[in-house]
Amino acid sequence: MTDQQTAPVEQQRPVAVPSPKPHDPQRRQRGPQQQRQPQGIDLSVVIPLYNEEASLRELHQQLRQALGRMNMRYEILFIDDGSTDRSFNVLRDLKRNDRHMHVVRFRRNYGKSAALAVGFDKAQGPIIITMDADLQDDPAEIPALRRKLEEGYDLVSGWKRVRHDPLSKTIPSRFFNAVVRRLSGIPIHDFNCGLKAYRRDVVKHLRVYGELHRFLPVLAHWEGFRVTEHPVQHRPRKYGKTKFGLTRFWKGFLDLLTVLFTTRYLRRPLHLFGFWGLVTAFVGSVIVVWLAFEKIFFGASLSNRPLFLGGVLLLIVGIQFVSIGLIGEMISRSQAASDEYQIRDFLK
Ligand code: UDP
Ligand code: MG
Numbered sequence: 001m002t003d004q005q006t007a008p009v010e011q012q013r014p015v016a017v018p019s020p021k022p023h024d025p026q027r028r029q030r031g032p033q034q035q036r037q038p039q040g041i042d043l044s045v046v047i048p049l050y051n052e053e054a055s056l057r058e059l060h061q062q063l064r065q066a067l068g069r070m071n072m073r074y075e076i077l078f079i080d081d082g083s084t085d086r087s088f089n090v091l092r093d094l095k096r097n098d099r100h101m102h103v104v105r106f107r108r109n110y111g112k113s114a115a116l117a118v119g120f121d122k123a124q125g126p127i128i129i130t131m132d133a134d135l136q137d138d139p140a141e142i143p144a145l146r147r148k149l150e151e152g153y154d155l156v157s158g159w160k161r162v163r164h165d166p167l168s169k170t171i172p173s174r175f176f177n178a179v180v181r182r183l184s185g186i187p188i189h190d191f192n193c194g195l196k197a198y199r200r201d202v203v204k205h206l207r208v209y210g211e212l213h214r215f216l217p218v219l220a221h222w223e224g225f226r227v228t229e230h231p232v233q234h235r236p237r238k239y240g241k242t243k244f245g246l247t248r249f250w251k252g253f254l255d256l257l258t259v260l261f262t263t264r265y266l267r268r269p270l271h272l273f274g275f276w277g278l279v280t281a282f283v284g285s286v287i288v289v290w291l292a293f294e295k296i297f298f299g300a301s302l303s304n305r306p307l308f309l310g311g312v313l314l315l316i317v318g319i320q321f322v323s324i325g326l327i328g329e330m331i332s333r334s335q336a337a338s339d340e341y342q343i344r345d346f347l348k
Contacts, residue, residue, distance in 0.1 A: 021081045035279050042072040044123035045145070048115030049133035050081040054239030056090045059135055064098070068137035070146075077102045078133070079119045112214040113242075120203035128203050132194035136164070141232045145197035154202050154225035154321035157188055157217045158195035160234035169242070172249050180256060184218045188229040191217055195232050201225070205342065214252055222263035224342050269328025273321045281318025287311030 005312060043061065051055070060076075067074045080088050080103060091103045104118055127146060131137040148156040161168050161209065173192070179190050192214045202225050206216060221227045265272040288311040294300040300309045 008223040019255070022133050039080045041075050041125040043067070043070070043074040043127050044125035044130065045074065045076045045129045045131065045142070046079065046116065046119030046123055047077065047131055048081055048112050048119065048131050049083065049087060050109060050112075050115075051083045051085045051087060052133040052240055053083070053085045053087045053090050055133055055135045056087060056236075057094065059133055059139070060094050060098070062135075063139045064100075065099075066142055070143055074100055075124065077119050077122055078103045079115040080105040081112065081115040084109075100318075111211060113208045113211055114212050116216075121209070123203060124202075126200045128198045128200060130194060130198070134240060136235050136237055137195040138233045138235060139192075141195060142197075145195070145230055145232075146231040148228065149197045149199065152226065153228045154199045155217060155220045155227045156197040157187065157190065157227065157229045158193035158232035159190040159229040160193055161231045161337045162188075163234050164236035165234075167301075168246070172246070176249060176252055179253070180215070180218065183260060184215075186217055186220065186221050186227060188227070189216060190229065191215065193232065199225075200345075210256055210258075211248075212259065213253055214253060218259050219263060222259075224344070231314065256316060258314070267332055269320075269332060270325035273325030275326065277318045277321025277325060278321075280314050280321060282315070284311050284314030284318055288315060323340055 001310075004117050045067070047059075056078075067076075076098075078091050078101065081092060088103070091101075095101045096104055101293075102122070102123065106115070106118075119130070120128065127144050127149060127166060129145065131139065137158070143345075145156050145158070177189060177191055181187065181189070196216065198220075202220050202223075205223060206219050208216065208219075212219065217227045217229075261272070287307060291300075291302055291308050291311060293307065295302055314315075
């Protein structure tokens with residue numbers, strides 16, 4: 001597909017596409033190394049990496065081949081997330097012969113989400129591709145992702161249909177994806193694929209922190225962006241080892257709670273807490289009333305009935321939930337919300 005074909009999609013979004021950053025005066029003040037190319041950029045590739053020295057040359061080579069064929073003005077942003085191996089030196093060497101390449105180096109390891117957040121901030125293109133640095137994602141997939149984006153989506157998430165990872169990772173991951181799919185209501189199979197394509201609006205609006213990179217499609221969906229998936233090739237890890245152990249799963253579920261709460265219920269906490277509070281309090285009341293009935297009319301003894309304790313407990317927890325929901329509503333109401341609404345177009 002040619003560049004001209006992308007134009008109509010962009011034109012429908014006059015307000016949402018910010019002016020390109022090369023004109024930003026603050027950026028011009030930076031040192032010569034960080035200075036941007038004067039001409040526009042059509043595509044930015046953002047690659048977070050942590051101790052991937054062995055993969056980088058091969059990755060760079062594959063990227064150049066894939067991007068060269070696309071006939072677009074591109075940039076490749078490597079975000080070195082505080083590597084302790086020679087990753088940065090390798091990148092510095094590669095950058096000497098590649099004017100498309102930019103390298104950000106963190107002072108310490110902040111995590112993949114932080115690296116992506118900085119990459120999103122620095123990216124200049126109207127289309128942003130993210131991918132892992134370990135050669136598990138194939139740069140040859142980039143054109144297909146871009147085409148899918150042009151069908152009218154804001155985020156296209158890679159779907160590793162055939163995964164080349166150990167079972168200890170793929171089985172929990174299936175379960176994780178099923179739960180996220182169910183709770184978020186987004187019908188995609190693979191939330192945490194490193195290979196994704198975004199429209200610029202999406203990356204400039206998402207707040208990626210902690211370990212929320214696993215939920216970018218969820219965050220985008222709940223902000224009103226159009227999210228879809230596209231099957232991609234996945235390869236076994238060739239060098240180095242995975243940076244995320246099994247702790248990723250319980251952390252992932254806690255993060256899911258955060259995401260659901262901050263996207264769905266931030267502005268209406270009573271709908272979450274109030275609902276469960278009322279359900280719990282109702283069940284507790286039924287139990288307590290029933291036992292009181294037995295006691296009054298049949299003289300039953302309550303001291304040896306654990307159910308009685310259970311009923312009282314449910315009642316108290318229910319009231320607590322409703323109260324928490326009300327307090328949440330009060331906090332939510334005292335905060336100005338106007339900047340939280342996403343405006344796609346503004347026709348005047
Ligand atoms: N990564 C990172 N910071 C970290 C951990 C990982 O930038 O603290 C990068 C890593 O170098 C790789 C990508 O995130 O490019 C995905 O990591 P990994 O391949 O270890 O994850 P997996 O494929 O096992 O899910
Ligand atoms: Mg990997």
